[in-house]
Amino acid sequence: MSYVSPKELAGRIVSSGESKVFMSTRDTLIRAYMAGAILALAAAFAVTIGAKTGEPLIGAVLFPVGFCMLYLLGFDLLTGVFTLVPLAWLDRRPGVTFGAMMRNWGLVFVGNLAGALTTAVMMAIYxxxxxxxxxxxxxxxxxxxxxxRTLGYADHGAAGMLTLFVRGVMCNWMVSTGVVGAMMSDSLPGKVIAMWMPIMVFFYLGFEHSVVNMFLFPSGLMLGGDFTVVDYLIWNEIPTVLGNLVGGLTFVGLVIYATHHRTGSERARPEPIPRTDSTVSNEV
Known part of the structure; x- marks a missing residue:
């Protein structure tokens, strides 16, 4: 599958983060919009499968089709840029400033939200x-x-908020593994396989993904759900965004950067023991 070594992968990740910072505003918004719309459609697809078959595992197995499509088309999710762009900033790539990173995150957030809302409206009509x-x-x-996944967390108070945050962390641990998985191979089958596995894990375990939730919760409100926009923001979206940031950056981006891009110095190797004639004789 034309496997890419971890050291080369780390370089690709940093360069990818750098390229996203310098992308035009128009292209950033278009790519984020399409990513949000496609992922939302995949979520609707997976929920439909679960509701009609009574087996959520089937929906989880098939949900990654949307994720693979959007990344193969070069579109961007907020959860992905949370992991990629900070590494270019930490690597001190020229022009990659903190402000530029925040600009990229903001544009991708707006684009993802607009795309997910578009799909939410169309699916509610459907x-x-x-x-x-x-x-x-x-x-x-x-x-x-x-x-x-709003009032349910609220019923548990602080414990519910902690659970929500941790689910957001674990979600982007898996999703960002899928994001970098797309760079682990130069072949189409290799990319798809590397992306599919962690995305299936995240969806089946019910972790919280900020962009998927940009579809599910507005859809729920339009379809008569008994919760409010404030419930959605406080008891899901905001803690999920923070958890996604921590999970992707900590468990994927920084780990790969630290051990494969900024590799520590090797420990001193022991001097080889010289072979003597008596040693050779004993071995014989």
Whole structure:
């Protein structure tokens, strides 16, 4: 599968983060918009499968098709730039400043949100025949997700907030592994395999992904979910964004950067023991 060594992979990751900082505003927004829209459609696809088959595992196995499509097309998710761009800043690439990094994150966030909302509106129309009938079984499932993953956390107070944050951390640990997985191979099958596995893990375990949630929760509100925009922001989106940032950067980006890009000096090797004639005789 034309495997890329970890050392070369680390260099690719840093260079990728650098390139995203210098991308034009127009291109950044377009690519983020399409990423949010495609990932949202994949989420709707996975929830539909789970609702109609009664088996969430099947939805989790097939959900990564959207993630693979958007990264193969060169689009960007907030969870991905959380991991890639800071490494270019830490590597002191010329022109990669803290302000430039924050600009990139802000643009990608806006683009992802706009794309996810577009899909949310279209799917709500699809589920309700243009809001003329009650949501079907899939629409009701999405509505229930919105309630359970906002008010459900709120019911547990601080413990719920901690759980939400940790799920956000673990989500982008897996998702960012998929992001860098796309760079582990120069072949199409190799890229897809490396991306598919961690994304399937994140979705089946119910971790919290900020961009997927930009679709699920607005959809839930449009489909009659019993929670508010404030509930969504406080008891899901904001803690999830923070958890995604910590998870992707800590468990993927910084680890690879520290051990494969800024590799520590090797320990001194012991001097070889000289071979003598008696040693050779004893071996014989």
């Amino acid at each position: 589920f309700t025949y243009g809001f003329s009938v009650e949501p079907d079984a899939v629409g009701q499932a999405i509505s229930a997700i919105g309630e359970g």
